[in-house]
Amino acid sequence: MLNKVLSVENLQKSFKNAKVLKDISFDVREGEIMAILGPNGAGKSTTIRNIMGIMYPDEGSVTFHNHNGNEIPRYKIGYLPEERGLYKNVKVMDILLYFADLKDYPKEKAKQRALDYLKKFDLEGKENSPVEELSKGQGQKIQFIGSIIHEPELLILDEPFSGLDPVSQEVFKNEIKQLAKNGTSILLSSHQMNLVEEMCDRLFMINRGEKVIYGLMDDVKKEYANFKCTIRGKNEQSTLESLPEVTRVEQSDEISILYLTQEVEVTKWLSQLPETLDVQELSVDRVSLHEIFVDIATDQTLAQEVGASNA
């Protein structure tokens, strides 16, 4: 197993009387991409702000393993907050060098890295432009460069894809993967499941300040992404529910979604469907993380249910 870089243990935090974090624990390991997922207001940013020492938890601990002492090793961490921006009336290079200086990174090296990244992100020649002349997407790229200019050991990205067009999303995604490959540990939060699904090694799903799912992406997929069968046609809900291997039926108008158990063998199950069923259309596919996510956000119990049926 890879070395732990960051451990969060039993984090608790309350605002006024509302508990926004309940017993949050997870690790980030060397060179992995770890995702915190959850709907808006689930506690993702709060968790990250507690890690960064911008807020302090009521209870629990945050440990940086390669560092002795209680202080947060800020110069080893790169951070891209959810609410982010840049000073307006300064030059691109100046602000990047300022960020590097705050992290105690040598100026000359920072300059070279900044130029390299500007080139990589298709911003070559922009180093002397004032920030206010950049487009929103260009600004986001500069912020991203700012967060990695000092070669951080741990990179924390809060909603890195929000507000990006698909092309920039792709650029960011590749760069994040590349950084992880080179040994940077990455903790990112997002509510865009489709993007995260392809790139992260492990995930921590959170809702209302509580852990919902935590584990390797592959395991999670195997465990939670069961098959479901979507049928268009007029059928009684009770008939469908009486079919074997069906855990739950969702019906609206003529569309029925049948959630199947984990053990189901799809071809066998299909061949034993009764001839009396009204089938205009039929499709079988896996429950995606996206659906689990939406269920959580809308407070349904799909994940728990599927989880429970496996137990």
Added chain:
Amino acid sequence: MRNSLKVARWEFKRNVRNKTFIISLFITPLIFLLFASAPTLLNHLGDDEESQTTVYLNDQIGVYEALEPMFEESELVSWDVQETPNEPSDMTETISQADDAAYIILNEETLETGTITYMTSDDLQGSFENQLGVLQQPIKQTQLQSAGLSQEQLQLVQTPIEYEAFEQETSGGTVPQEEIGGFPYESAIPAIFAGLVLFSIVISGMMIFQSASQEKKDKVAEIILSSVTTSELMQGKIWGYFSLGILQVAVWITMALPIALWRLEDVPVLEYLFVPETLLLTFIAVLGYLLFAALFVGLGATIEDYSTSGNFQGMVMMLPFLPFIFIGPIFSNPEGIVAQIGTYIPFTSPAVLIMRLSILDEWPWVEMLIGLAILIVSIWIFMKLAGKIFQIGILIYGKNATPQEIWKWLRA
């Protein structure tokens, strides 16, 4: 501390390169100069119009010789005097046709009756009579002479009654004579210097407010806070803008000093400037800055959009101008109750102390020390409070904080 310095250096650098700052740096003293010199300039313009008065003088008693230097020296009149032997009847036409011209006849009759007969062109009517006042004294003298008074009697008649206060025995010996024009340059110069420092750094202190508010608006704060702590960021801002204020003063002084040296030739400006008083008054000014800096940095963190902020913040912004209401009472009575109260209110004490210390010969040490103690304690308290507000306020996006919310943060 190292991080604070980095932030300070950054704030300094990015403002120094800012066009608005550079322009105001040089424009402000020019505006001052304009306002200071405009009244005199306008006066001179007015003078020019009057200076053309042509005065035809028929002097039959021979006083012109004595009058001539007076006309040249007097600031009240600017006459171009031309002697003429003509009688009034001969002059009527010349005067009535001329612009800005007058005719005066001085003869035996003038001395006997004490009446000066004159004639003016239409446009001079009324205003000329005031100017004739310059003739009063020499004519009177000639009158008295011809009445046969001795030189001594003449002296006596002409010496006006003077008033002199009885010198009371004081421990400090005699008060040194005041300088030319009665303006107390010796005590005023350190005060003017300290006042300038206070003014400049309070102005740049108000830039802290903008900077904190802008930081919120631009949403940079959280990125910066991943590298430094909130108190480091806050201190960095305070020191950064402090050095901007000092730069401002330095530029202004370098522009003003040559002018002051040139205009006040008789006053040893530099000698008066480099005295211990200057240090003390500047120290008071710096304390004033720290108080307002704390106030503004906290306040700035509560506001994202100044145009929609409430009255509360606007009122706090007015606090540095509070001492202006004390100026009148203090100069009329620097030991009075208003001056004393002003010394004890932290928001006014820096300016009030600078004013009082420059007017008073005997410094009210006890009052001053109490005032300074209150000020220093207030600075400490305000820094703590500002830190609390800043820490929470700077990370709240999308709205201005209400006084109730700020109160809640303070109690947290």
